[in-house]
Amino acid sequence: MRLDKWLRRGAITAASLVSVAGLTWAAFEAADRAFPAPLPEKLAVSTEVTDRDGQLLRAYATPDGRWRLATTLDQVDPQFVAMLVAYEDKRFYDHAGVDYIALARAFTQFAGNGRIVSGGSTLSMQLARLIEPRESRSFGRKIRQIFRAIQIERRLSKAEILERYLTLAPYGGNLEGVRAASLAWFGKEPKRLGVSESALLVALPQLPERRRPDRNPAGARNARDRVLARMVTAGRLGEMEAARAALDEVTGVRRALPALAAHAADAALRSRPAESRHQLTIRKSVQEGLEAVALEAARKLGPRISVAMVLADAMTGEILGEVGSANYFDPSRSGWIDMTRTLRSPGSTLKPFIYGLAMEEGLVAQETLIEDRPADFAGYRPKNFDMTYQGDVSVRQALQLSLNVPAIRLLDAVGPQRLVSRFRQAGVTPTLPVGEAPGLAIGLGGIGLSLRDLVQLYTGLSNGGKAKVLRDGSEAAAPAPLANGMVLEAQAAWQVTDILAGVRPPVGAAPRGIAYKTGTSYGNRDAWSVGYDGRHVLGVWVGRADSGSVPGISGYESAAPVLFEGFVRSGLAATPLRRPPSGAFRSAHGDLPVTLERFVSAQAGELAPAPRAIAEPAPRIVFPPDGARVELGAATADAIPLVLKLQGGRAPFRWLANGKPLVEIERRREAIWQPDGAGYSTLTVIDAAGRAASVKVFVE
Known part of the structure; x- marks a missing residue:
């Protein structure tokens, strides 16, 4: 009885196939117009954020929680595509949606064995099932798939069909498409798949849940080996090559998809939410290095400590790497807060610009002597970080040691308003206390700036005095270039750089050939270090996102080591500092004119003698x-x-x-x-x- 039933079912199926194949062209055209295939122009895919070279930095799940990355054929290893076609639909390039030979064989085997021995679905029919999922298996559903496959072939090229299949095919869990599967199961893009990996990804879509490598590695391995054996039979692989591929272990770990430059990626989505692909100026290799440095540094510094970093090209303003926090997903460090854009006190990091302005004015040279003694500036009494004083020091020593009193003497001479005006000219608008004009306190960090602001100012020091507007590609529109951008004249910028290049590296750091400055804000809340060579500027912030005090934190001890390690791990080649511009040089103290031998400031309690x-x-x-x-x-x-x-x-x-x-x-x-x-x-x-x-x- 059972044999009769199977033969009767096979006869019905064959009759159905004949009826479909025998449809007149006019009848098909009418049905095609009445029931068009549900083929949207654009698939609903995961939003992607890529680096400057198109490499994936971060992906976002679709609204229904799927990891579905848009895929084109040039993003996939050609060997994988060849294996897929040979295994699933060897006459793919010859049929118009339906392989009647394969269907007849499949139904004959089903009728004779009472079970499915081989499938007859083409890749076009499988795509039809993916875009219009069926609730249950039935011959009516199969007929519908055949009809849809023919419609798909009329509307899409073979390449487009493959690309849609590679985007929608299921690979276990909420993974859809070969790119998401390759990243999750192997940690690489499908362009770099090996033979064993390709075979596994060919096998997974047939039974994605039963063959998931993380839940059933034995089933995944067996399915992979069947694909390898089929490829040998089809002449796609040699026996030795297939045997070597079969020796590879099947991974049992599902990796998280890339989440690099998370804060910049979020900013890009906020600025252009309708776009599904965003390209940043960031370089993936640089970003990976900086994020690793930030995470390691934060773990060493202690709980609740975070680290932010910005590395920019001083000649273009393009950001090549930016880390908003030590770990975006760590709530104990408030990782979701982007500390590259948060206003904080910059400590002593603004002192180079004070000295540069004083040099522009001809008030001092590098070897000019200046007093480091207690002073009273109309009630403002700055003190050094270590509460000691050096007496008479050269301007070069004063800046390298980051002495506070000499910096305020010079700021008092050039004027705080002029310093702020230069910052604005460089595209940076500092935040002052409400209702207050710029005062001497801004020289020691009494002003609000972000890490990005600082790096933008320092692009001027690296770039011969002219700053560049920073951009990372997340902006809704490209920022307008600066009308002037001059933060310091070229000669003053070189003099300051020459001084900062002589600051000794932190303990344990190898010399890098950079100029750098550190800073620590009042109450040990923020530690800073900003350094640059002849092309790149790297800024580092260390502290707590909630502005809490961190005992013992300092720019030199906490942030400077991160700066030097960041330059190394960025992978960027060191660029020599700029050569001195015409007429710029460092004079010995004995060669200075009398007016530059010593800087004398007139102030309360220290009035200069009246001239005769x-x-x-x-x-x-x-x-x-x-x-x-x-x-x-x-x-x-x-x-x-x-x-x-x-x-x-x-x-x-x-x-x-x-x-x-x-x-x-x-x-x-x-x-x-x-x-x-x-x-x-x-x-x-x-x-x-x-x-x-x-x-x-x-x-x-």
């Missing part, structure tokens, strides 16, 4: 005028000298070009200067009474 009366008016340079462009052929071998003229002053006169004294002391009010190159230069004259005048000119 001088009959002659102060010196004034009348040629060249300030801001003039002078054509001397400076770029040629026949460059001509420039005649300098002044009025007033008491002879003799000493002339300086870019801080370097000319050879002779003149009693006349004229001098000859031979420029050593094209570009901006500062000319200064000092009379016998120590009075000075300066002009800036551009030599062509």
